[in-house]
Amino acid sequence: MTRHLEPDAVLEILRATGTLLEGHFRLTSGRHSDRFFLMPHTFQYPAETERLCEGLASLFETEEVETVVGPATGGIILAYEVARQLSRRTGGPVRAIFTEKTEDGGMALKRQWHLRPGERVLVVEDAVTTGGSVQKAIAAIQGYQPVVVGVGCIVDRSGGRVDFGVPLRSLVRVDVESWEPDDCPLCRTGVPLVKPKG
Numbered sequence: 001m002t003r004h005l006e007p008d009a010v011l012e013i014l015r016a017t018g019t020l021l022e023g024h025f026r027l028t029s030g031r032h033s034d035r036f037f038l039m040p041h042t043f044q045y046p047a048e049t050e051r052l053c054e055g056l057a058s059l060f061e062t063e064e065v066e067t068v069v070g071p072a073t074g075g076i077i078l079a080y081e082v083a084r085q086l087s088r089r090t091g092g093p094v095r096a097i098f099t100e101k102t103e104d105g106g107m108a109l110k111r112q113w114h115l116r117p118g119e120r121v122l123v124v125e126d127a128v129t130t131g132g133s134v135q136k137a138i139a140a141i142q143g144y145q146p147v148v149v150g151v152g153c154i155v156d157r158s159g160g161r162v163d164f165g166v167p168l169r170s171l172v173r174v175d176v177e178s179w180e181p182d183d184c185p186l187c188r189t190g191v192p193l194v195k196p197k198g
Contacts, residue, residue, distance in 0.1 A: 005055030007172040010154065013052060017042045024184075024191040031178040034186060036196045037155060039126035043077045050081060052171060056124065056152045057085035059169040063149040065094055065122045067115065071107060071137040072100045074126045082124050082152065099140045107136040115144035123148060127155040128170070131162035138164060 014020035018041045025036040043049050056078075065086050070079030076098045083096035099107040115121060121141065125134050134151055141148075148166050156170035181187060 004058055005051065005171055010052065010055070010172040011174075013048050014042060014155070017045050017048050021194075021196060024186040024193050026193055026195045027178060028197065029178075030181070032181055032184040032186060032193065033176055033178040035174070035176050037127055037157070037174075037176075038196060039074060039154070042126070042154070049077065050085070052154055053078065053081035054085045055171050056154065056169075057082050057089055059171075060122050060150060060152055061086060061089045063122065064090075064120050065149060066120045067146075068094060068096045068122045068124055069137060069141060070096070070098045070124045071133040072098045074133070075099075075124055075137070078124050078126055078154075082122070086122075099137045107133075107140040109140055109144075115141055115146045117145040119144070119146040121146040121148050122150055122152060123164075124152045126153065127157055128153045128162060128168065129157045131158060131164060134164060 011020060014037070019038055021036045021038065022034060025033050027033055042052065068079045068083040068086065070076055079096040079098055083094040087094040097109065097113045100110050102108050123134055123137055128134060138148060150167040150169060151164050153170045156168065156173045157176055159175060162168065179185070187193070
């Protein structure tokens with residue numbers, strides 16, 4: 001019973017949960033954009049989170065996933081719910097674990113978690129832009145010699161510029177345009193500027 005979630009339906013969920021903001025925003029980089037994603041807002045709503053994770057699980061249900069790994073903190077709820085949905089779909093046990101930051105800026109599996117060689121692992125993230133967190137999560141588990149079957153995300157903002165060495169599958173691909181402040185058309189038309197992260 002494969003049920004894919006259409007990209008327009010995904011965007012509607014993201015708008016309804018306050019995740020996808022549209023207007024005039026100052027990004028962390030200092031650039032300006034007409035769209036901004038506050039991905040944690042989605043996970044306030046269990047029903048919507050379940051729908052998105054069901055859609056994400058459907059993209060990997062034939063991969064015999066045994067464990068879903070997400071980078072903390074954004075990937076914790078996501079890994080749990082994708083694992084639950086995969087287990088429902090396949091009828092087999094699928095566990096969820098997460099990587100955590102280390103003092104040197106990397107990530108590691110902590111809490112005495114481990115993977116066995118050949119264990120089939122799916123890495124999940126709420127949104128992929130540069131792919132840094134996912135790459136650190138993959139690096140954190142490579143020493144256990146699992147088989148990473150792919151990377152799944154709700155929103156792919158990478159523009160095809162990220163290569164994890166495994167398939168990247170997303171519910172929606174979004175090109176978010178941004179401008180230097182001096183070149184921003186929204187500034188020229190007087191649209192108020194918002195700093196979405198505070």
